[in-house]
Amino acid sequence: MEIFYFVVFGGLAAIVAGLELSKSNKDRINTSSAFNSFKNNYLLVYSLMMAGDWLQGPYVYYLYSTYGFGKGEIGQLFIAGFGSSMLFGTIVGSLADKQGRKRASITYCITYILSCITKHSPQYKVLMVGRVLGGIATSLLFSAFESWLVAEHNKRGFEQQWLSLTFSKAIFLGNGLVAIIAGLFGNFLVDSLALGPVAPFDAAACFLAIGMAVIISSWSENYGDPSENKDLLTQFKNAASAIASDEKIALLGAIQSLFEGSMYTFVFLWTPALSPNEEDIPHGFIFATFMLASMLGSSIASRLLAHSSPKVESYMQIVFVISSAALMLPVVTSFLVAPSGVKGGNISFSGCIQLMGFCTFEACVGIFWPSIMKMRSQYIPEEARSTIMNFFRIPLNIFVCLVLYNVDAFPMTVMFGMCSVFLFVASILQRRLMNVAEIHKSRSQEWSAAKEMTAEADPLNP
Structure with missing residues (x-):
């Protein structure tokens, strides 16, 4: 493996270590022991x-291919997963x-464990059931856990700023360190122990079962709106009404869909982008490098969220612009760097440039997750939090299904260019969200001041 990969990985690791070790008291949030116990319990479960x-993740496509399915059939299985997340998952x-x-x-936990079990069957129908279950589980993963955390955090009376600490640590561990370890562990099971591509799914089921035991034994229940007279249709109507009546929520949903849609498209495209002529690239090592870049982003986010300035609505505009520029690199290099016609070999000069850009994008992903969680905790009403968060995933899943269905219809430069435009639009919407939030805050302050003056002027006021 080329030294270039080790240099990139080592450089990112040094920066992450430097950022974590150089944190001062100004970069840390003073909390209570009760909160630390609560936070650590959630981080254990989330990890x-x-x-x-x-x-x-790294072995789904590979497992299907070992069962003898072609690209078209595998594409249908992936579409089924995103489709079920959109329909049943919501x-x-x-x-x-x-x-x-x-x-x-x-x-x-139960749904995803069942999905893992279906991977033992080479039957297409059984695998399709597994993808449907996986899609449902994905919706729950990105809504139920965060909703529980926010509600429980508020119910226990912890300070609002402490919530951002949990978010940033969850992304640093769950989407960074755990991802790297999981990738290496999966590689050990499949290659070193030669247990086959289904082994990571069995290991995943074990981790999920342990997590479920922790949830059952240590979590208390909380609800959004437990009133008996509200059926599912009424919940949907209330959620849709909240989105339509509050521009902040609508903007937040659009921003999330644009960014995550671009992110999932990137997941499909980075491999062919770095190896257009079937260059020999270390997929597992590059994946670990991306996760390290994500850890860098979450470390930066933890510092930003620990301070009241700059506000999350402000710095996320810059993050979206940087991510837009990063995904425009494949388009730029296609014009400025002469393509190599040699099959195989090592990564090209163009590929090296793109890899640096992709690491930059992954760092933006690491900043995005805790920041969007922070904004959701501020703007989404508690009584319909999970419902609204799953509403946000509907346009995302439609977009990803369309991309998967037409992945061979457009050149990669067009796909990356489209993602870059989406991210730039997200930056514009983010600026609008900041302005709307400031106007709303200013009006609330004026209303409160006017109410106090009226009360003071009232002679009957005690």
Whole structure:
């Protein structure tokens, strides 16, 4: 393997270590022992859940191919996963608000374990059922756990700023360190122990079962709106009404869909982008490098969120612009760097430039997750949190399904260019969100001041 890969990985590791070790008291948030115990419990559960997810990711396509399925059939299986997340996942996720977020988290574990079990069958129909279950589980993973955390955090009376600490640590561990370890562990099971491509799915099921045991034994239940007279349709109507009546929520949903849609498209495209002529690239090592870049982003986010300035609505505009520029690199290099016609070999000069850009994008992903979580905790109403968060995933899943269905219809430069434009639009919407939030805050302050003056002027006021 070329020294270039080790230089990039080592450089990122040094920067992450430097950032973590150089944190001063100004970069840290003083908390209570009760909060630390609560935070550590959630981080343990979240890390186990993400270990179960990350172990599967690198081997899904490979497992299907070993069963003899072609690119078209595998594409249909992937589309089924995103489609079920959009349809069934939205319904199941919404039930979390009414039936309880703890129950929804346990349902996630059971559903994903069943999905892992189906991977033992080479039958296409069984694998399709597994993809449907996986899609439902994905919706629960990205809504139920965060909804439980926010509600429980507020119920226990912890300070609002402490929530951002949990978010940033969760992304640093779950989407960074755990992802790297899971990738290496999966590689050890498949290659070193020669247990076959289904082994990571069995390991994932074990981690999920451990996490479920922790949830059952240590989590309390909380709800969004537990009133008996609200059925599922009423919940959907209330969620849609909240999105339509509050521009901040609508903007937040659009921003999330644009960024995550671009992110999932990048996941499909980075391999052919770095090896257009079937260059020999270390996929597992590059994946670990991307996760390290994500850890760098979450470390930066933890510093930003620990301070009141700059506000999350402000710095995220810059993050979206940088991510837009990073995904424009494949388009730029296609014009400025002469393509190599040699098949195989090592990564090209163009590929090296793109890899640096992709690491930059992954760092932006690391900043995005805790920051969007922070904004969701501020703007999404508690009584319909899971429902609204799953509403946000509907346009995302439609977009990803369309990309998967037409992945061979457009050149990669067009796909990357489209993602770059989407991210730039997200930066514009982010600026609008900041302005709307400031106007809303200013009006609230004026209303409160006017109310106080009226009360003081009232002679009957005690």
